[in-house]
Amino acid sequence: MKPYNNKAWWLVLPVFVLVAFSAIIPMMTVVNYSVQDIFDPSTRYFVGTEWYREILADPRLHDSLLRQFIYSFCVLAIEVPLGIVVALSMPRRGLGVPFSLILLSLPLLVPWNVVGTIWQIIGREDIGLYGWILNSLGLDYNYASNPRDAWITVLVMDVWHWTSLVALLCYSGLRSIPDVYYQAARIDRASHWAVFRFIQLPKLKNVLLIAVMLRFMDSFMIYTEPFVLTGGGPGTATTFLSQTLTQMALGQFDLGRAAAFSLIYFLIILLVTWVFYTAMTHNDNKE
Amino acid sequence: MRLRKSLVMLVYLLFVLVPIYSLVNMSFKSNREILGGLTLWPTAPTLDNYRVVFTEPTWYTSYLNSLSYVSMNMLISLLVALPAAYAFSRYRFLGDKHMFFWLLTNRMAPPAVFLLPFFQLYSAVGLFDTPIAVALAHCLFNVPLAVWILEGFMSSVPKEIDETAYIDGYTFPKFFIRIFLPMIRPGIGVTAFFCFMFSWVELLLARTLTSVDAKPIVAQMTRTVSASGIDWGVLAAAGVVALLPGIAVIYFVRNHVAKGFALGRV
Numbered sequence: 001m002k003p004y005n006n007k008a009w010w011l012v013l014p015v016f017v018l019v020a021f022s023a024i025i026p027m028m029t030v031v032n033y034s035v036q037d038i039f040d041p042s043t044r045y046f047v048g049t050e051w052y053r054e055i056l057a058d059p060r061l062h063d064s065l066l067r068q069f070i071y072s073f074c075v076l077a078i079e080v081p082l083g084i085v086v087a088l089s090m091p092r093r094g095l096g097v098p099f100s101l102i103l104l105s106l107p108l109l110v111p112w113n114v115v116g117t118i119w120q121i122i123g124r125e126d127i128g129l130y131g132w133i134l135n136s137l138g139l140d141y142n143y144a145s146n147p148r149d150a151w152i153t154v155l156v157m158d159v160w161h162w163t164s165l166v167a168l169l170c171y172s173g174l175r176s177i178p179d180v181y182y183q184a185a186r187i188d189r190a191s192h193w194a195v196f197r198f199i200q201l202p203k204l205k206n207v208l209l210i211a212v213m214l215r216f217m218d219s220f221m222i223y224t225e226p227f228v229l230t231g232g233g234p235g236t237a238t239t240f241l242s243q244t245l246t247q248m249a250l251g252q253f254d255l256g257r258a259a260a261f262s263l264i265y266f267l268i269i270l271l272v273t274w275v276f277y278t279a280m281t282h283n284d285n286k287e
Numbered sequence: 288m289r290l291r292k293s294l295v296m297l298v299y300l301l302f303v304l305v306p307i308y309s310l311v312n313m314s315f316k317s318n319r320e321i322l323g324g325l326t327l328w329p330t331a332p333t334l335d336n337y338r339v340v341f342t343e344p345t346w347y348t349s350y351l352n353s354l355s356y357v358s359m360n361m362l363i364s365l366l367v368a369l370p371a372a373y374a375f376s377r378y379r380f381l382g383d384k385h386m387f388f389w390l391l392t393n394r395m396a397p398p399a400v401f402l403l404p405f406f407q408l409y410s411a412v413g414l415f416d417t418p419i420a421v422a423l424a425h426c427l428f429n430v431p432l433a434v435w436i437l438e439g440f441m442s443s444v445p446k447e448i449d450e451t452a453y454i455d456g457y458t459f460p461k462f463f464i465r466i467f468l469p470m471i472r473p474g475i476g477v478t479a480f481f482c483f484m485f486s487w488v489e490l491l492l493a494r495t496l497t498s499v500d501a502k503p504i505v506a507q508m509t510r511t512v513s514a515s516g517i518d519w520g521v522l523a524a525a526g527v528v529a530l531l532p533g534i535a536v537i538y539f540v541r542n543h544v545a546k547g548f549a550l551g552r553v
Contacts, residue, residue, distance in 0.1 A: 002378055003379070004378070004379045005380060007380075008378035008380040008383075009381070011371055011373060014366075014367040015367045015434060016386070018423070022426065025408050026404035029404035029408075085295060088292070089296045091296075098541040101537055102537050102538060105534075106304075107306075107307070108488075109487065109488070109533030110310070110530065111487075111508060113505065113508055117517075117519070118306045121321070127324060128325065129325065160303065164303070168477065172440075172473050176443055176473055210439060217395055223398075223491075241397075245400070258399070262396070262399065270392055273391070273392075273395065277388060
């Protein structure tokens with residue numbers, strides 16, 4: 001059991017001050033916007049919870065929220081297991097280590113607007129490799145006109161872009177397992193599965209918690225990549241929540257309504273992340 | 288088993304590399320060749336795109352601007368996150384669990400609407416259009432991440448090591464720097480890399496908080512869209528150049544990431 005000592009606050013204080021500076025004032029400003037009807041900086045009226053009620057009844061929110069949940073679920077369901085498999089398959093020593101680390105991290109380092117551009121080109125059937133291959137295999141693939149293709153392309157793009165994050169986190173988690181654990185397992189003639197299930201997975205729990213939460217939050221707020229790739233189309237097939245919000249904030253100059261939307265958005269992410277967090281740390285508290 | 292592992296790795300790396308290759312490929316082509324048809328390598332290789340990126344001042348200064356705020360951010364994030372992560376991993380204190388979770392909630396604010404208040408805040412304190420403004424703003428999502436990752440690594444170091452060190456007469460700062468930090472080197476390496484990465488590719492905040500003097504590379508890239516359409520080649524070349532600092536960072540931290548720690552060093 002960890003000792004109780006309030007002096008530990010002194011170690012946390014710099015972080016608190018630094019983050020609060022950038023977090024609390026903008027947050028309060030947005031809360032302030034969300035209860036007003038703003039025509040211009042000097043003409044504004046207090047409207048109470050009207051925006052919230054209007055947004056919660058808006059079918060555009062319902063549609064993009066549903067799309068967003070399906071998308072984030074798919075992202076997690078593919079990227080987390082794949083990331084673990086990749087981390088387990090990475091070499092443990094030798095030249096392969098820096099080599100595969102660098103290659104794996106490449107997608108993470110591509111600026112987000114360029115990620116969209118790459119997939120925009122590579123998916124086209126006339127000038128892109130993947131589009132060309134799929135079409136010569138006889139599949140009628142076109143991400144610009146077929147909603148299903150657009151959706152799959154955005155998903156594959158995300159898997160390409162972010163699985164490395166899960167893999168790198170898991171790999172570094174695996175590296176901090178002391179060798180004696182493996183030696184003990186070898187003496188016990190444990191199977192590969194047993195080693196994974198009873199040694200590696202429990203030790204990965206901390207990094208997996210971070211990976212799952214990061215991937216959930218970032219996929220739930222995904223904006224730049226699908227915006228560049230498909231612009232939310234065809235139709236509204238890939239219009240995710242953040243894009244609906246941006247259309248509202250910039251397209252219609254509805255600052256009050258957009259602020260209320262942001263806060264609802266924020267609360268949804270907060271709620272889901274909190275459920276993840278509580279579920280995954282539940283066992284710690286019992287021990 | 289080993290063969291199967293290598294095969295998985297190989298297939299996955301291929302999946303990763305094909306789009307990267309197509310980016311590199313594109314950066315050596317003229318726009319006409321890019322849009323003209325599918326070619327697996329440049330038929331008429333040209334360095335014109337790179338010439339634009341390296342000789343036009345708006346391009347290379349934006350590159351340097353990005354490097355300056357990213358390295359500042361990395362340094363600040365690590366310096367404040369290390370002691371905080373230690374506190375979270377070793378002690379209970381008033382509001383610790385709430386504080387730990389609150390930190391992460393700062394990654395959850397959808398940017399579209401928050402940009403305006405950010406702009407107002409940093410203009411009000413006179414930091415608008417400086418690299419330090421972007422570095423501080425990026426702390427919003429990097430510091431919580433750093434604390435979370437480091438806390439995980441610190442918690443996996445047995446507490447007995449701290450206790451033994453104190454019995455041996457180490458003071459806290461001396462123990463922390465001499466013994467504890469070397470033990471969590473993989474964690475520090477990974478954290479530094481993630482701070483670098485998230486700050487380097489972030490577009491919306493960096494673009495909002497700068498105009499001319501501190502314009503970052505990611506914002507400069509969005510200017511390749513002109514009346515005559517997108518300048519694909521220059522965009523690709525800039526994308527390739529933007530990969531290089533990240534590769535350098537991961538190369539420097541590779542040993543820290545790769546090295547497991549040995550128990551019983553104290």
